[in-house]
Amino acid sequence: GAVVSQHPSRVICKSGTSVKIECRSLDFQATTMFWYRQFPKQSLMLMATSNEGSKATYEQGVEKDKFLINHASLTLSTLTVTSAHPEDSSFYICSATPPGQAEAFFGQGTRLTVV
Amino acid sequence: AQSVTQPDIHITVSEGASLELRCNYSYGATPYLFWYVQSPGQGLQLLLKYFSGDTLVQGIKGFEAEFKRSQSSFNLRKPSVHWSDAAEYFCAVGRGGADGLTFGKGTHLIIQP
Numbered sequence: 001g002a003v004v005s006q007h008p009s010r011v012i013c014k015s016g017t018s019v020k021i022e023c024r025s026l027d028f029q030a031t032t033m034f035w036y037r038q039f040p041k042q043s044l045m046l047m048a049t050s051n052e053g054s055k056a057t058y059e060q061g062v063e064k065d066k067f068l069i070n071h072a073s074l075t076l077s078t079l080t081v082t083s084a085h086p087e088d089s090s091f092y093i094c095s096a097t098p099p100g101q102a103e104a105f106f107g108q109g110t111r112l113t114v115v
Numbered sequence: 116a117q118s119v120t121q122p123d124i125h126i127t128v129s130e131g132a133s134l135e136l137r138c139n140y141s142y143g144a145t146p147y148l149f150w151y152v153q154s155p156g157q158g159l160q161l162l163l164k165y166f167s168g169d170t171l172v173q174g175i176k177g178f179e180a181e182f183k184r185s186q187s188s189f190n191l192r193k194p195s196v197h198w199s200d201a202a203e204y205f206c207a208v209g210r211g212g213a214d215g216l217t218f219g220k221g222t223h224l225i226i227q228p
Binding site: 001006032034036041042043044045046049091093095102103104105106107108109111 | 164210
């Protein structure tokens with residue numbers, strides 16, 4: 001199957017700082033990638049759809065100024081959590097679907113802890 | 116709006132016993148249906164998927180699921196669980212491509228020795 005790689009797997013940052021998470025499709029090009037958030041012991045919630053070469057589409061209730069998404073190439077999307085606060089601590093997971101397929105492949109996730 | 120319901124938050128099963136995890140969905144069109152498994156602190160691994168055709172689908176690790184359109188269900192089954200099956204299981208619905216997935220709240224599977 002296709003491979004989606006996410007980096008870093010864990011990050012701890014101080015409150016008020018910004019953190020960038022990378023999502024790469026290693027063996028296919030992805031015009032669209034997805035970012036999810038998962039609180040402890042809860043389900044995955046779609047945050048936004050990352051579109052190569054254009055603005056991301058955010059789900060209702062997600063602050064686009066706090067969660068900046070950039071999809072500058074066909075294999076890389078980044079999520080930047082700006083001015084992070086402890087309530088932003090969560091597990092962030094990205095996914096991408098190879099062209100012509102319906103199955104989504106997920107990165108391994110990033111555990112963000114804001115202290 | 117689409118939604119996925121996994122009515123069982125926790126399920127405890129003895130090792131070697133059979134397993135069924137329930138999933139009901141609401142979707143405006145013919146959905147693609149997925150079951151994923153997640154171990155603590157890990158990403159998601161696809162167990163199986165249904166797009167069309169045979170309503171009984173086989174997946175990895177001995178899992179299978181049956182799509183029942185009349186009941187809007189896609190229940191996951193395994194005839195004999197192993198201790199390594201202990202994990203969180205998520206049912207998801209979507210259309211793939213430019214659409215993200217909608218996940219259920221998950222079912223936490225505990226395996227008793």
